[in-house]
Amino acid sequence: MSSQGMASAASTQSFDYDLVVIGSGPSGQRAAIQSAKLGKRVAVIERARSIGGVCVHTGTIPSKTFREAVMHLSGFRERGIYGASYRVKQDIAIDDLLQRVNHVVANEVDVIRSQMSRNRVELLEGSARFVDAHTVEVSSPTGSGTRQISTARIVIACGTEAGRDDHIPFDGQRIFTSDDVLGLKFLPRSMIVVGAGVIGVEYATMFAALGVRVTIVDKRPVLLPFLDNEVSTALTYIAQQHNVLMRLGEEVADIELLTDASKPVEVRLKSGKVLHAEAALYSIGRVGATARLDLQNAGVAVDDRSRVPVNHNFQSNVEHIYAVGDVIGFPSLASTSYEQGRAAARHAFGLLKEDADASIRLFPYGIYTVPEISTIGKSEDELTQAGMVPPRASAPQG
CATH class of the missing domain: 3.50.50.60 (FAD/NAD(P)-binding domain)
Incomplete structure (x- = not known):
């Protein structure tokens, strides 16, 4: 069914919300805000103690802030001038690194919460699970009870979690x-x-x-x-x-x-x-954080890494249920997740032509190693295998 036909069919039924988003990371934020700007009734369900998803709490923002703290306190960037033993601080403790991280994360949470409120997006705190394809149950984070909400459309933006093998004795420290x-x-x-x-x-x-x-x-x-x-x-x-x-x-x-x-x-x-x-x-590697969602109750398929396969409009195998962000797999970048969320929302309400991801197929990829790496498009090997001879240029470091 086209997005226009799907929107028309949904409008003939009565639901609590026009769109419910599960997860408040970059893709979920943008799907919710885009829909709210269209005048739709929108709710975001977030099970974590604070909004923002992996991007804000364990991934993109804190890891890059952690890296900047490392680069500053270790004096890494200045060693070419002052020598290999140079450090801003000689005895670096983990608290020195995390102090700045926590400050940045707290500020980002405040920004996201303000954006949600300003755009009249309702935030529901708790764990989500599907009752059926149009009904989601939200369990209170305090264990005080549950409530069921109905919705015409759903966006799964629950992100991922680190892959673990059961036989390994994880303790979170060693x-x-x-x-x-x-x-x-x-x-x-x-x-x-x-x-x-x-x-x-x-x-x-x-x-x-x-x-x-x-x-x-x-x-x-x-x-x-x-x-x-x-x-x-x-x-x-x-x-x-x-x-x-x-x-x-x-x-x-x-x-x-x-x-x-x-x-x-x-x-x-x-x-x-x-x-x-x-x-x-x-x-x-990482796996989709979908295990607790009871996707089978809605008929939504997942792959062998618990991710949700989608088409070019970010629809799952159930046409009114979309998935965006890390939970759909590569490239798992905040920048592309923002666009995926917007595109899914616009398609869900009949405002986007088919082939929603055409504008985000070519994306820059940043890798924050030491030193950092950035790429865009195909690699030299891929172009060579395709029979093309790419031009090459290089410059000395420094």
Whole structure:
């Protein structure tokens, strides 16, 4: 059914809301505000203690603020002038890094809450679950009760959570995921990073800039293989210059937390090697935070990583239920999530032509390693494989 036909069909029934958004991250915010600007009755359901989603609390904003705190306090940018031993502060504690992060996060939450209020978007605090394709149950965060609301259209913008293996003894301090970094109570002197995806490599290079002895373990033979080979090779070289040890082409067999050991984290590799460190960051990717939504009650399909497959208009297999942001997978960027949310809302109310994502297929990709990397469009290898000879240019660093 076209978006115009869907909007007309929905208008013949009586609902509490025209649109309900599950999740208040970048994509959810924009879907809600765009719909409210169209004069629609909109509610956003957020289960976390504060609005903003992963972007504000554990992802984009805090991780980049954490990086800036690292770069400043470690004196990393000035070492070319003052020498490799230069630091703004000699003994950096985890609280030094998190103080600025918490300040920035608090300000961002205030901004989002103000935007929601100004646009008359109703915020419902609690956990959402589908009762059926048009009914959502909201459970109070205090456990005081539940309420059911009906809606003509729904946008799933619940984001993702760090992937975990059940057999690994996560404690949030010695063995942790990227969702736990901002809750650390101490700065380890050595750390093993399991998984060399974007998040893993970003944190690996940040901690290395602080002087932490970092070991990266990944089954792939190169870092970030989707980058141009020249860029990936340069990043690997620079990381190694900063005392990051690479264990590429290796798979983890098991991770244990030892007692009465100076390096209590033991990582055993399938090759037989055994690694020890004070802490381990487990970063094997992220999965959709959809498990608690009872999507089966609405007939919404998910893939093997609990993400919601969508068409080019961000519709799930149930046409009035949309999904946007990290929960639909690549590219999982705040910038593209904003546009996805707007596009989904406009399509839901018949204001967007088909092929909603045409304007956001070409997007810049920022990777906040040390040093940072930015790309846009296809890689040199992809163009070469397509029979094109791309022009090349390079400039010396500095």
